[in-house]
Amino acid sequence: MYRLSRRPQPTRRKELPLDGLLRRAAERDPAACAFRSPHGTRTFAELDARADRFAAYLEHALGRRGARVGVANTLDEEFAAAYYGTIRSGNTVVLLNPLIRAAGLRRVCELADVEIAFLPTAAAEQLVKTADRLPLLREVVVTDAPDGIVPADAVPLSVALDRAPQPGPGTDGAPTDVPFDPNAVVCVQFTTGTTGRPKGVRLTHRNLLANAAQTAAAHRLDSASVILNHLPLYQPMHLNSAVLAGACQVLCPAPRPAAAVALAARTGATHLYSLPARLHQLAADLRHGELPDAGELPGFPLPAAPALDRLTAVLSGGSALAPADARLLSERLGVPVLQGYGLVELAPLTHSQRPGEDLSGTGSVGRPVPGTSCRIVHPRTGVPLGPGETGEVQLSGPQLMAGYLGESGPAAGEDGWFSTQDVGRIGPDGELYLVDRLDDVFAYDGELVSPTAVESVLAADPRVADCVVVGWPDPVHGAVVWLGLVLHDPTAPGLLDVLDSIVETANGELGPHEQIRRVEVLGAVPRTPAGKPERRSLRRELHRRAAAEASL
Known part of the structure; x- marks a missing residue:
């Protein structure tokens, strides 16, 4: 049975x-579902109490406020409790990506002066090796x-939380x-x-409250929403907007998108969040006739559902989703596949297509959020x-950051606008x-x-x-188009x-300044962890080769 809709007032x-x-x-609905995951269901009251436990531990361990606490944004309910508990204790969350290498993890902790870090086992093992x-x-x-x-020199979460005073007769373990x-x-x-050293x-x-409200409004979230999160990392935008709306979040750790679609059907999801790379894979599966299979999700003791009866939208962000894939997915799933846009500096969402709008595959990222x-x-x-x-x-808005760590300058220019380099x-x-990107x-x-x-012109060719x-680099024209191709049948x-x-087919559709003048066959396109083409390293290599060619 589903709860009646109640939009947050x-x-x-x-x-x-x-x-x-x-x-x-x-307080509003203590027994309402906050999370469903392979570990079971957690209510808002249980999540709130768990955040209190984290806050009490940090007060006990640090003995002061204003410290920085590293929290790995793993896709699980412990991230939510650690995130809100750290803020509740008067300390600052430093988001730690558990998927990056040891040097990157250590560098973030060093730059942010992290004093306590909550990490999964694999990342903790890397960090303790560089703790000296x-x-x-x-x-x-x-x-x-x-x-x-x-790992040696690390502490299990249960042991850490048990160190703090617990609520009981004659005591108050609440923060x-x-x-x-x-x-x-916070x-x-x-x-x-991707465009320089991480900042x-x-x-x-x-900032974060404003963006939570903006996201909930743009994506039309309310207390009847069931949000399936199929992202490799837990982004605060999705957590905060769902909690503001009082929505239930279903966490899908299985990487294959077909499993996420099957789980969306089984849980009655209304919104499905995913990455372009995963949606591209789903589109490829559908083209080859593969049906969704939830066999990777034995931890969900949930009844089967025949179809995506309640799904209102699939939402994609982080990089561009090919319009052809968006159109195919929308047609096959029966719901709009929507794009959004944002930057970390804007907490992050600034634009989104809206559920109910027929914009799948148009190539836009939607209108600005409220x-x-x-x-x-x-x-x-700089002229408008x-x-x-x-x-x-x-861009400008209430979600614009306070500034960069270690920098005292204003977040925006003198006229109040933030330059995105997009x-x-x-x-x-x-x-x-x-x-x-401008670069x-x-x-x-x-x-x-x-x-x-x-x-995008090349992507329409079935051989690509x-x-x-x-x-x-070109001494006469400034630069010419170099194309790296991965062929469907390179043999x-x-x-x-x-x-x-x-090349001839593509050049027939391109403008004079866009003509392809150099082409090479690649085994694969180098991409960032977010699925974007890694152009920076390619540019360095091409500049090196162009200089060597010019010296002959």
């Missing part, structure tokens, strides 16, 4: 702290070791009240570093451009179309070339399995003729 009281979202949800280089690190707590077996400043920094999240982004109560402004400026002069013109995307244009209805765009005879636009475009006879035909 704006409070007339003073602003809530971020962890107040969870407290309010627990982290003098501020007091303790590494392992969050996924119910048997108590953890003490923390003075609340809505502009206080979370530090590092950028991915720590300082986010406040107000309270957010967007404009396009000339990338060199008109509708339909291509330039750099600039290139795009605004459509007739205010929807944003992204073209490329990826290059000029041929003064005309900007978008690698993504060229790649994947491709990547980068600018090859087919007449390889050179096939390449000539692919």
Whole structure:
């Protein structure tokens, strides 16, 4: 049986702290489902009590407020409890990516002055090996070791939490009240570093609360929503917006997208969040006639459901989803497949297509979420451009960060706008179309070339399995299009003729400045962990090769 819909009502009281979202949800409907996972179901009251346990442990272990606590954003309910518990204790969450290498993990902890870290076993094992280089690190707590077996110099979560005073007769194990400043920094999240060294982004109560409300409004979340999270890491945006709405979250750890679709049917999911790379795989499965199979999810003791009867939208973000894949998935699943856009610096969501809008496969990332402004400026002069013109995307809104870690300058420019280094244009209805990263765009005879636009033309060729475009330095034109191709059948006879035909077909649809002038066959397109083409390393290699060629 499903609960009746109840949209969260704006409070007339003073602003809530971020962890107040969870407290309010627990008070409003304590027995409501907060999470379903292979480990079972947890109510909002249980999650709130668990956050209290984390807060009490941190107060006991640190003896003060204002410290920075590393929390791995694993896709499980312990992340939610640690996240809200850290904030409730008056300390700052530093999000730790448990999938990065030991050097990257140590670097983040070093830059952020992390004193306690909550990590899964594999990441904890990496960090304790470098703990001698982290003098501020007091303790590494392992969050996924119910048997108590953890790496040397680490502590099981159960042992850590049991150290703190527990509620009981004559005692009060609940954390003490923390003075609340809505502009206080409560979370530090590092950028991915795809355009340079990762930078720590300082986010406040107000930033994250604003974006939780913006996300819930744009995605139409309420207390009857059942949100299936099929992301490799738990992003605070999804956690905060769901808790604000009082929605139930289903956590799907299985990597295969077909399993996520089957689980969405079994749990009556209304929203399914995934990555473009996983949705691309799902589209490929559907093209080859593979049916969803939930066999990877034996931990869910849930009844079978015949179809995606309650699903209203599949939502994708992090990078672009191919329009053809979005259209296919929308047609086969019977719901819109929606794109969004955002940056860590904006907590992160700034644009989204809306459930109920027929925008699947249009190539846009939707309109700005409530309270957010967007404009396009000339990338060199900063002069605002008109509708339909291509330039750099600039944004403003209440979710804009307090600033970067270790930097005292303002988050935005003097005029209040944040420069994203993304290139795009605004459509007739205010929807944003992204073209490329500013660093990826290059000029041929003064005309900007978008690698993504060229790649989209190649993607329509059935002989092309994947491709990547980068600018090859040219002394006459500035740069020319270099194309790296992955062929569906690289062993087919007449390889050179096939390449000539692919390039000739594409050039017939491309503008004069976009003409493909160099092409190579690749075994695979190098990609970042988020699935984006790794153009930076390709650019370095092509510049090296171009310089060597010019010296001959």
